[in-house]
Amino acid sequence: MSETLPLRDLTKAKESSRSEPALVRYIIIALAVTFLTIFVVLPLIVVFTTAFSRGIGAYLAALAGEEALAAIRLTLIVAAISVLLNLVFGIAAAWAISKFEFPGKTFLNTLIDLPFSVSPVISGLVFVLLFGAQGLLGPWLLANDIQIIFAVPGIVLATTFVTFPFVAREMIPLMQDQGTSEEEAALSLGASGLKTFWRVTLPNVKWGLLYGVLLCNARAMGEFGAVSVVSGHIRGETNTMPLLVEILYNEYQFVAAFAIASLLAMLALITLVIKIILEGRLERHHSDH
Amino acid sequence: MFLVTRGAEVSAAAQRRTLPGFGLTMGVTLTLLSIIVIIPLAGLFIKTLELSPNQFWSIISSTRTLNALKLSFGLALAAAVVNLFMGMVIVWALVRYRFPGRRIFDAIVDIPFALPTAVAGVALTALFAQNGWLGAPLAGAGIKVAFTPLGIFVAMVFIGIPFVIRTVQPVLIDLDPEIEEAAASLGASRWHTVSKVILPGLLPAMLTGFALAFARAVGEFGSVIFIAGNLPNVSEIAPLLIVIRLSEFRYADATAIAVVMLLVSFAIIFLINRLQRWSQTRGIAH
Structure with a gap:
């Protein structure tokens, strides 16, 4: 016992050399907690209290309306297509970038990240400039009776643009860490390229892939700025859930607006919970190696 | 053969x-x-x-465009400064201290990333409107937030919260404790150790987070327009002016404003890439 005491004192001294006086500590914690409560917790609570302010009946009625259902349906369709495109692109880009050496790789990485730094409004604008009536391809589209802007294809394109880096961003570093030796072994044992990917590469990166899809889906369902520019806000036809929130809010239908908003907030919360679980899995997977 | x-x-x-x-x-x-x-x-x-250079210039230098650009860039800068300071306070509390609810607060730092911007927009407006939970007491103190430039600033602070925290957090966790212990055992005061030993090591990550928060706030639309008031020359942000010009079919105006914003974004990405290279070479030097 007497032998362990000095050691404990030493650890204590070390600890205190790495910490601040108690008063400073309390002030920092109080500032952090107050700031996050005001800016993050309260807005979330406001969404749900306003949505339920006239009772659960009014809440459910707002969600069961024709317009709400059409918006939910469109949001699900658009997100599904965007996630699918994101998957194809993400897996292809990750394979090409992480398993091979070629000139211009850094530049390609920068191009993939580009949509993250473009304002959502500009992400919608570029498609209006391309496919709109006054756009570069506008006359040709008009002549062939193809509508992209103010229609579902435009919404899908704009959503895919803003979400494009998500899966690739998660997959590239993971697959780079994995190297190529396992795949080479599988191939030398006679497995086909596709089988190698399916049996060797994919199991190694599945949590990262799921993580990318999760983030992509959340952003796709919640995108507002880009979609708002290309949608045309045709009621029951080109309104996604975030757009319907705006319309109802501007019409002072607060309960209905916040009811739809509460669904999107739930989506965000569920996404966060799954994200934390996946991060745990990713870390464990990493430390296994 | x-x-x-x-x-x-x-x-x-x-x-x-x-x-x-x-x-x-x-x-x-x-x-x-x-x-x-x-x-x-x-x-x-x-x-x-x-567009001819003259046309481009006359669009960009018109009072309304200039005011919108000034408002977007000025407020985004101010919000990023707040995000840098509060981000450091929060990341320090999350990494270095143990307090009840720490893990939950750590998790909700990502809410501004995950919450759809339109939802954030209506929620912040309801919160800071004159009859809102926070807006009412603030109005009592003579401070009007919603439908003023201050409201835009609040929304930009909200959207920028995760950046500094999430870029600094892994660096702060990985920081070698022996460096601090050495500084302390050599007689440095705690403040001296933090400001002269720890903060310089975090600087590249802090600046990267700051630049990311600034870039996000400049282009932000959904969470801002509900609380902004959207009065031309007063509380009208540049992305909103692009939308307005588009709805007026003034495509040239929309395009010119967008190009200016895009070029600034590209300059910021370039800066962030340089910062990251800088921090990597510093890492090797250690």
């Missing part, structure tokens, strides 16, 4: 392209990237070239 095939195989292996699928995956990557990202963005610049 046999020898020739063998030779081809060996040279292919020498190129380190032992895995199949490079042509296919590279083809898919470049095709999709071109259709979704590169061609649409290039279209924006092509449209800009249709």
Whole structure:
């Protein structure tokens, strides 16, 4: 016992050399907690209290309306297509970038990240400039009776643009860490390229892939700025859930607006919970190696 | 014949392209990237070239455009400064201290990333409106937040919260405790150790987070427009002016404002890349 005491004192001294006086500590914690409560917790609570302010009946009625259902349906369709495109692109880009050496790789990485730094409004604008009536391809589209802007294809394109880096961003570093030796072994044992990917590469990166899809889906369902520019806000036809929130809010239908908003907030919360679980899995997977 | 095939195989292996699928995956990557990202963005610049330099200048230098750009960039800068300071306070509390609810607060830092911007917009407006939970007491103190530039600032602070925290957090966790202990045992005060030993090591991550928060706030639309008030020359942000010009079919105006914003964004990405290279070379020097 007497032998362990000095050691404990030493650890204590070390600890205190790495910490601040108690008063400073309390002030920092109080500032952090107050700031996050005001800016993050309260807005979330406001969404749900306003949505339920006239009772659960009014809440459910707002969600069961024709317009709400059409918006939910469109949001699900658009997100599904965007996630699918994101998957194809993400897996292809990750394979090409992480398993091979070629000139211009850094530049390609920068191009993939580009949509993250473009304002959502500009992400919608570029498609209006391309496919709109006054756009570069506008006359040709008009002549062939193809509508992209103010229609579902435009919404899908704009959503895919803003979400494009998500899966690739998660997959590239993971697959780079994995190297190529396992795949080479599988191939030398006679497995086909596709089988190698399916049996060797994919199991190694599945949590990262799921993580990318999760983030992509959340952003796709919640995108507002880009979609708002290309949608045309045709009621029951080109309104996604975030757009319907705006319309109802501007019409002072607060309960209905916040009811739809509460669904999107739930989506965000569920996404966060799954994200934390996946991060745990990713870390464990990493430390296994 | 046999020898020739063998030779081809060996040279292919020498190129380190032992895995199949490079042509296919590279083809898919470049095709999709071109259709979704590169061609649409290039279209924006092509449209800009249709404008004469004089036209471009007269659009950009018009009072309303200038005011919108000033408002967006000025408030985004102010919000990023707050995000930098509060981000450091929060990341310090999350990494260095133990307090009840710490893990939950750590998790909700990502809410501004995950919450759809329109939802954030209506929620912040309800909170800070004159009859809102926070707006009412603030109005009592004579401070009007919603529907003023201050409201835009609040929304930009909200949207920028995660950046500094999430870029600094891993660096702060990985920081070698022995450096601090050495500084302390050599007689440095705690404040001296923090400001002269710890903060310089965090600086690249802090600046990266600051730049990311600034870039996000400049382009932000959904969470801002509900609380902004959207009065031309007073509380009208640049992205909203783009939307307004589009709805008026003044495509040239929308394009010119967009190009200015895009060029600034590209400059910021360039800066962030340089910062990250800088921090990597510092890492090697350690």
